[in-house]
Amino acid sequence: MNHSSADPDCEPTEPLRYLSKEDAVAMETELLRDYRFGQQQLMEILGHACAVAIAKAFPLGTLNKRQPTVLVVCGPDKNGCIGLACARHLRVFEYMPTVFYPKRSAHSLHQDFTVQCERMDIPFLSYLPTEVQLINDAYNLIVDAVLGPETELGAVEEPFTSILLTLRGVKIPIASLDIPSGWDPDETSTDGLSPAVLISLMAPKRCALSFSGTHFLAGRFLPYDIQKKYDLNPPKFSGTDYIAELH
Amino acid sequence: MNHSSADPDCEPTEPLRYLSKEDAVAMETELLRDYRFGQQQLMEILGHACAVAIAKAFPLGTLNKRQPTVLVVCGPDKNGCIGLACARHLRVFEYMPTVFYPKRSAHSLHQDFTVQCERMDIPFLSYLPTEVQLINDAYNLIVDAVLGPETELGAVEEPFTSILLTLRGVKIPIASLDIPSGWDPDETSTDGLSPAVLISLMAPKRCALSFSGTHFLAGRFLPYDIQKKYDLNPPKFSGTDYIAELH
Incomplete structure (x- = not known):
């Protein structure tokens, strides 16, 4: 996605930025180091926002199963930890x-x-x-917090390769946190999961340009100077909402 | 406030609990020690919820001044720090x-x-x-994050005694975090500030029984076992709301 103009009058019409992995890492480093945000604080904010987005995409009253069950699959790193925070907030929202x-x-x-x-x-x-029918029958949806943009796809080991294989076979909808697991953050993916919902954290990553499902952005807390420095051009958030639906 | 019955069938009608200072301290200690919540995480959750409550009580479109100005007065301890988090979220909400x-x-x-x-x-x-007219003219409202329930009122020193004296003289509405500054958390107050809005954090303190303004509760994240152990009987929160209006 190219930025065409530096004319400040055109600023509101500038397109939403899709960050490279490198820029995403640099932005988070800056937030932690210069803006003195804490890891715990960021995970809480993002896990909460993800749960709100999931509740918006899959409202309690619209679920197919008798119980509002959700399977949250968490990987070993930061993405998995945000998944844990998301699971806790979903519980609070009565999922x-x-x-x-x-x-x-x-x-x-x-x-x-x-x-x-x-x-x-x-x-x-x-x-x-491993029998996907058991998963399809037991849960309304899956939250994919397995692999994040920081994961080196070549280095993914068991049990995560088998988990992704299983999740690729499920029929119930998947909501992915930040990037669909198995996707390279910088590229159009031909591999990995095919989620119905993607919740981009802080800013969408480049791979999200080829995502055609329901797309939320969770990241309204970002300081304006960070938004400007990285040309994020976030959408207009409504009222006190911490998420915005992009498409 | 007395709890009259232990009949589980009557549970939903049990009245909201107003905590003593001692119980409030015990509950927070438990949250941090046994439930492994972090201070940073709690302050972020509570500061965010306070900003949402303030935006609900004083919507952007209803403010009297040309600019959506808010004065956030922060004390030296935890209450002041939650005020800082609240100020940041108010900024995000375009105050x-x-x-x-x-x-x-x-x-x-x-x-x-x-x-x-x-x-x-x-x-x-x-x-x-010290000239209150300057404050009345410059701001739409004041957020009182000066003294919290943990403050020993007898030990309050300058500049806070003068600050409370000034704030008692202002005409614009005050929104107090957790307890109105200058109130004893356990008692009906005859002293201290007279806020228009009170935002109780996690659970209302006993002194809030004599508060007659707009009262919000911010604390939906509490684990059920904590709610039960302290007989909190929180109100029904709506959707993904993290605040509830009590009266």
């Missing part, structure tokens, strides 16, 4: 999340988010059924 | 907050929330005008 978190992070911050879920009586699965 | 934070905390977490405001270009006042 029934179940977490599958096969490779728990040793990071104390991630452990705290795990304990918060456990103490909210959110069940954790000890394994993911 | 124009100005912060008065005369005695900055040495706590690194509080300093981080201060830098976040400064980097959002929120102005900080170096002194509070």
Whole structure:
């Protein structure tokens, strides 16, 4: 996506920026170092916003199953931890999340988010059924918090390769956090998951240009100087909303 | 407020609990120690919820002044830090907050929330005008984040005694975070500020029983076991709202 003009009068019509992986990493480093945001704070904000987006895309009253079940699949890194925060907020919104978190992070911050879920009586699965029909029957949707933009796709190991294979076979809708797992953040993907919903965190990544499902942006808290520096041109958020639907 | 019955069938009709200072402290200790919530996380959640409540009580389109100015007065402790988070979210919601934070905390977490405001270009006042007319003319409302339930009223020192005296004289509405500054959390107050809006954090404190203005509760994130243990009986929150209006 090209930016054509630097005319300040045209600013509101400038297109939304789709960040490269490199810029996304640089922006987050800046937020943490110069703006003194905390990791815990960012994960809480983003997990909360993701749960709000999921509740908007899949309202309680519209779910097919008798119970408002949601399977939240969490990877070993930051994306997985935001998934844990999202699961906790979904529980607060009266969904029934179940977490599958096969490779728990040793990071104390991630452990705290795990304990918060456990103490909210959110069940954790000890394994993911390989028979996808069991998943289709048990849950209304899947939250994909497996791999984030920071993941090196070449280095993805078991159990995550098998998990992605299973998730590619499910029929229920998937909502992916930040990028669909298995996608390269910088490129149009031919591989990985095909989510119905994508929730971009802070700013969409380049790969989202080829995403045609329901697309939310969660990231209204960003300081204006950061928005300007990275030419983010975020959409207009309504009222006190922390998410915006892009398409 | 007395709880009359332990009959589980009557649970939904049990009255909202107004916590003693002692119980409020015990509950927060438990949240941090056993549920592994972080201070940074709690302040972010509560500051955000306060900003949402203020935007609900004083919508942008209804303000009297030409600019949507808000004066956020922050004390030296936790209440003041939640005020800083609230100011930042108000800025995101397109209000124009100005912060008065005369005695900055040495706590690194509080300093981080201060830098976040400064980097959002929120102005900080170096002194509070003693001429209240200047305050009435410049701002639409005041956010009172001066003293919290943890403050020992007998130990309040300058500049806060003078600040409370000034704020008691203003004509514009005040929104207090958790308790009105100068009130004893456990008792009906005859002293302190008279806010138009009170935003109780996590659960209302006993003193709020004698508050007759617009009353919000910010605290939907609390785990159910905590709600039960402390007989909180929170109201029904709507949709994905994190605040509820009590009266």
